[in-house]
Amino acid sequence: MGARSARLANLWTARLMPFVLLGAFGFASWVLIHRVCTMYLIRKTKETSLAIALITIYAIILLLLVSSYIRVAVTVTFNPGYIPRGPAGFGDDANNTDTLNESEKPATSSSTSRTFSQDLQHPQPGETTAVNLPRLPSTTSLTDVLRSGPRAEHAPYLHHSNPPRTPNVPRPSGPDPFPSNLSLFTSKSIFVCESDGYPRWCSQCNIWKPDRAHHCSEMNRCIWRMDHFCPWVGGVVGETSLRYFYQVVVYALIYCLYLLIVCGIVLSRRGTEYDSETGATSSPDSTWISVLVLSAFFALFSFGMTYSTTQLIYRNLSTIDAISAGSKVYQLAIRDPNPPARNIVQESMQTQLPETHRRVWFGDRCYVICKTMPGENPWRQPTIIENFRDAMGGGNWWNWVGLWGVAPPGTLGGLEGFYVWNQQVVRRLKRDAGILGKEEMRGAEFEVRRHG
Numbered sequence: 391m392g393a394r395s396a397r398l399a400n401l402w403t404a405r406l407m408p409f410v411l412l413g414a415f416g417f418a419s420w421v422l423i424h425r426v427c428t429m430y431l432i433r434k435t436k437e438t439s440l441a442i443a444l445i446t447i448y449a450i451i452l453l454l455l456v457s458s459y460i461r462v463a464v465t466v467t468f469n470p471g472y473i474p475r476g477p478a479g480f481g482d483d484a485n486n487t488d489t490l491n492e493s494e495k496p497a498t499s500s501s502t503s504r505t506f507s508q509d510l511q512h513p514q515p516g517e518t519t520a521v522n523l524p525r526l527p528s529t530t531s532l533t534d535v536l537r538s539g540p541r542a543e544h545a546p547y548l549h550h551s552n553p554p555r556t557p558n559v560p561r562p563s564g565p566d567p568f569p570s571n572l573s574l575f576t577s578k579s580i581f582v583c584e585s586d587g588y589p590r591w592c593s594q595c596n597i598w599k600p601d602r603a604h605h606c607s608e609m610n611r612c613i614w615r616m617d618h619f620c621p622w623v624g625g626v627v628g629e630t631s632l633r634y635f636y637q638v639v640v641y642a643l644i645y646c647l648y649l650l651i652v653c654g655i656v657l658s659r660r661g662t663e664y665d666s667e668t669g670a671t672s673s674p675d676s677t678w679i680s681v682l683v684l685s686a687f688f689a690l691f692s693f694g695m696t697y698s699t700t701q702l703i704y705r706n707l708s709t710i711d712a713i714s715a716g717s718k719v720y721q722l723a724i725r726d727p728n729p730p731a732r733n734i735v736q737e738s739m740q741t742q743l744p745e746t747h748r749r750v751w752f753g754d755r756c757y758v759i760c761k762t763m764p765g766e767n768p769w770r771q772p773t774i775i776e777n778f779r780d781a782m783g784g785g786n787w788w789n790w791v792g793l794w795g796v797a798p799p800g801t802l803g804g805l806e807g808f809y810v811w812n813q814q815v816v817r818r819l820k821r822d823a824g825i826l827g828k829e830e831m832r833g834a835e836f837e838v839r840r841h842g
């Protein structure tokens with residue numbers, strides 16, 4: 391099966407699955423409420439209060455499961471966390487300038503510069519740096535500069551102290567190959583970068599990929615903190631839906647276990663007595679057995695899902711990142727709050743720094759490129775509860791059972807980054823690069839004393 395047909399099969403499974411699951415819920419409810427509780431417990435053995443209690447508990451679990459399922463299905467459909475695409479045809483020389491100007495139109499005042507990613511930016515009070523930093527190509531003519539208006543004032547200031555770029559992915563080479571979402575990154579103190587200091591590039595979406603974002607081939611879009619494409623919920627599980635997805639797998643496990651236990655006990659109690667009045671054969675009720683078998687199967691399945699998802703959340707990994715988690719080395723561009731003067735940087739700075747700690751400038755913001763240790767997860771938090779908070783979109787455990795309150799994508803880390811960094815890792819990297827501030831230095835010493 392080719393990639394295209396596999397993709398189509400996935401999409402169709404995703405579309406049909408909600409109906410299949412609703413059918414299964416309907417069947418199980420009919421068996422439990424009608425066949426087990428009404429026909430057997432109320433009419434036959436006259437255990438009305440037991441039947442009512444069983445139905446009530448069942449209804450509560452089903453309500454939690456169905457509402458979280460609806461919530462995840464609605465979220466992956468209407469708020470899937472797609473990252474806005476860059477201008478179409480990016481990198482083509484023809485007719486590109488206008489599109490660019492439309493999408494990354496810099497405001498006349500640098501402090502109010504907003505792009506299509508405006509909801510995700512949090513300019514610091516008092517910080518006057520424009521976050522919109524398009525790179526002006528060396529071949530730009532004076533007319534181009536004049537036509538692009540306010541852009542000219544930001545223009546010639548993206549410097550590279552690196553050797554010529556050796557991108558890992560092919561990037562476009564148009565008149566202005568850098569879409570406006572670069573400003574998303576330069577508004578953060580730390581972001582994941584390639585070896586040249588630029589963020590990861592998605593050539594399908596024409597954007598710089600935010601940390602932990604991945605391109606989903608089924609949807610052909612980059613998705614915030616993508617976890618996996620899930621046909622069961624009809625779309626991509628990512629940052630906006632992970633919380634509801636986790637609720638679904640946990641509630642599904644509780645639901646299946648409940649059905650399994652109730653049907654198992656009733657079946658073993660009933661024996662062959664049931665059929666004398668209805669005239670049916672004395673063999674066990676086939677609908678009970680089918681619910682028993684189905685719930686046993688799905689209990690195993692949802693146990694596996696609950697276990698693996700819990701483990702991933704605890705390790706602060708997505709399904710995709712977990713594949714290479716053991717050996718992965720992240721390259722982080724960490725902002726130097728007190729960079730040396732620009733001309734000095736270009737001429738002599740590289741000799742004062744370890745070879746791995748190159749500098750890259752975005753506007754007047756200077757970043758140092760650092761590498762994590764193999765297998766080190768720079769987002770993993772020291773405590774279980776913090777890792778869960780990170781995945782569940784903020785709040786505390788009592789918020790996590792409900793269906794509200796997920797933080798908007800990319801905002802959890804604030805100005806520090808797209809997501810909350812492991813401060814110990816960050817401090818070590820900064821210290822190694824020689825850019826640890828005085829405040830942080832004290833914090834690091836404190837930590838060393840506490841742990842060492």
Ligand SMILES: [Zn+2]
Nearest residue numbers: 592595605612
């Ligand atoms: Zn993409």
